[in-house]
Amino acid sequence: MxxxxxxxxxxxxxxxxxxxxxxxxxxxxxxxxxxxxxxxxxxxxxxxxxxxxxxxxxxxxxxxxxxxxxxxxxxxxxxxxxxxxxxxxxxxxxxxxxxxxxxxxxxxxxxxxxxxxxxxxxxxxxxxxxxxxxxxxxxxxxxxxxxxxxxxxxxxxxxxxxxxxxxHAVTALAGSGPAYVYYMVEAMEQAAREAGLDNEVAKSLILQTLSGAADMLLTTGKHPAVLRAEITSPNGTTQAGIETLQNNGFPDAIIKCIKRATERSHELGETLQALMKQ
Structure with missing residues (x-):
């Protein structure tokens, strides 16, 4: 090279x-x-x-x-x-x-x-x-x-x-994907502030948590649902948090997000086709 x-x-x-x-x-x-x-x-x-x-x-x-x-x-x-x-x-x-x-x-x-x-x-x-x-x-x-x-x-x-x-799907999933993660981190930081955590402490905890979770997925080969279940004790704090995410449409929002970004990629291609015909 x-x-x-x-x-x-x-x-x-x-x-x-x-x-x-x-x-x-x-x-x-x-x-x-x-x-x-x-x-x-x-x-x-x-x-x-x-x-x-x-x-x-x-x-x-x-x-x-x-x-x-x-x-x-x-x-x-x-x-x-x-x-x-x-x-x-x-x-x-x-x-x-x-x-x-x-x-x-x-x-x-x-x-x-x-x-x-x-x-x-x-x-x-x-x-x-x-x-x-x-x-x-x-x-x-x-x-x-x-x-x-x-x-x-x-x-x-x-x-x-x-x-x-x-x-088109790759663009929505991987090309845009880091932005979705950063957006989630913004929300986690806001929640930490509202809970009274020091900003630097919260940042360190969030980033290490994300890095560790990614490494767990990469190194264990376990399905994310299995890893999630291993953390989620019945009637515990994790279950309470997960139920709140479910009740507020978190999984559906992520799916809709990636589908919409995929559609937008198609639209960009269609716009180009229209310009080529002019």
Missing amino acids: QSYKIAFLGAGSIAEAVIAGLLEANLVKGQDITVSNRSNTDRLSYFKSKYDVNGTHDKKELLRNADIIFFAMKPKDVVEAIAEVKEYITEKQFIISLLAGVSTASMTGLLEKHIPIVRSMPNTSAAILKSATAICASAYATEEHLRIARQLFEAIGSVSVVDEEQM
């Missing part, structure tokens, strides 16, 4: 997380990464100062020597972005898409070339090498392209290869 030149079209949070992870894993060198956005020079300066990577607004310069091109712009901007850069992209290059809801077929149609594309959905835990990433290949991507993408993402966490139609 040290020999690859990598370009990022887009400099948002997910691009930063992937870059931070790749550098932390020592898979690529900062000098071999170039980042671009439309006009935010301050953002590119930030990338240079924090990660010692290159930055440019010149798309031709960005793509001229790139082996791998990460598409990391907002999904709503992909039509305009591809129109600006497609003349600079060749079939010898390889695209990795980080775009929620955007199919490889749509991207191929916009590029008007048989460019190999691997669609991916990492999450921002990539920055600490803990991403849960899913990938799938386009019609023109080979097993070798998939292998390279897998190697890149395995450096920043776990990787699952899925069929492309499953990527």
